[in-house]
Amino acid sequence: MQSALKRTFQSHSKRVSGVRYLATSTEQPAQTTPKTLYGTVPSHRSYIFLHASEPPTQFPAKFSTAIQRALLLKAMKWGAVVNFSWFGHPPALSGDKVSVTAFSAQGGRLEIPELSLENVDEVEALLRNHAEGPLTKETCDAIHLYVCTHGARDCRCGETGGAVFRALQEEVARRTKEDPNGLVSKIRVGEVGHVGGHQWAANLLIYPHGEWLGKLKPEDVPQVLSAILEKQPKPFIENDTPLLLPHWRGRMGLSKDDQLQLYAAHAN
Template sequence: MALPHSLMLTLAPTFACRRAHSRLIRDCYYTAVRHIASSPSLDNSSGAASGPASLAGTAPFHTAYVLLHTHLPPAAYPPRSSSRVWRLATAYMQRWRGTINFAWSPDLRTHPEYKGLGEERPTPDTSPEVYTASVFSVATPHGRLEIPELSLANVQETSDKLQQLVASAGDIDRKPSEMDRTVNEQLDKRLFLFVCTHGSRDCRCGEGGGEVARAFRRELDKRGISAKDVVLGEVAHVGGHKYAANVLVYPYGEWLGNVQEVDVPMILDEILAWRASYQERAAQSGGQVQDMPPLCPPFWRGRMGLEKEEQIALCQRAA
């Protein structure tokens, strides 16, 4: 007798994707999750989400998100990276709770001298590993910084500078410096949407994430929204295969999960409205915005700069 699809997915996601009709499995899984997540139940006495499918608090805490730009999309990525740059940067940035990942977008500048994916054994024709990178951080909540070149030669120096930048965000009494003005002038203030499509790591990300990424592209094109305003990209594993498709909204650091293709028009509406509200509050407050409610609550996993308990509490206050 065949196992129920839901049980197959719970016990062995990879087996389920390979042996059963993947679309049917995802439909069964996501429909059940959405039904619960759309009406979350919060326990006011404990301050924790009581519903088993509540997503608030599932986004990993991070003070910055650094993305290494690749020439190839995540569909071409190996299951796990062998990149020495990524590994060393991870070791340095974890000390101050920064996160580093790989990303692809036709609208992100890539380094012209390296077109690999951090292979462990480069060929004689392969150039030294070097990337252009994006930086989103709690110190730059209004935009993206770009690192023109990140390699083994400058990983530690770059990490130290980013640590100083992130640390400055917690000093509310510090007077703005020339560095602050320079950083602000360098910020790319477009909206960035990243979908995890790392299929070799987990088929739910590859299939469900791929559908969602394509749906966002169609919706942006239909509305006439170009990369001058919104950049759509794809990223490697972000943590939480069971929440696929995962959508990351930066520079604000909002993480969404359990997104389906059918949800994209509504979610894009909410993202654009949330962004407009954020910008209005920032203009009124001189740049500081501390009280924004969660973006798309039924799908909201958390926010950059908030610990798990803070994410749950924010979701509770907004309920």
């Protein structure tokens, strides 16, 4: 399974000159848009979140920055995706500098306090090494939930995504009040830019687990949270049972074929 994934990345890296940046890089042509939800997560070894200075609800339809493009051109060669996240407050850094949270199937979570055009080579090397493992100690310290709320990209992400985001905030707050020292207190609910598959809105990315869910509505939130809290905060491995199969899009670290096979193995 890992060798198949490696071939997928190697094939993808040969098309660097034709890359379409984050706003469209994970999107499929209309004529090949899949009709099924499962198997729709773009193959990636690592997902890199740049801490944005404004929420995705304020992004234009296509949004990128010089530092995001510079990092993406390097990191995509070894299977990373670069996107923007928001947790309710702007970062403390000034100018073109950003802080970074990255997750990988082998390395778990990594926090990088500063990324700039001046140190992009150094940071990219650090991220590449992190993708090889082992798991970092901070991996189990928190659960990060990212809802796509990029409404200018597609209104469904703004409307349904926004509603699911707010429902998650409220449900996490309610459960944390009931169990202030429990695992739920480690959950952070944030927003993310376009992830591809807006027809599956609301889309939810769950890290460090690496699970992607789609077609969520606010009423699904209690079930989603309960399922997440049943698992330890660490990357799922290739044969782990998919989280919430009816809403499962796929998993970090798996190729499309691997995702389809995993779904089929648990669908019956």
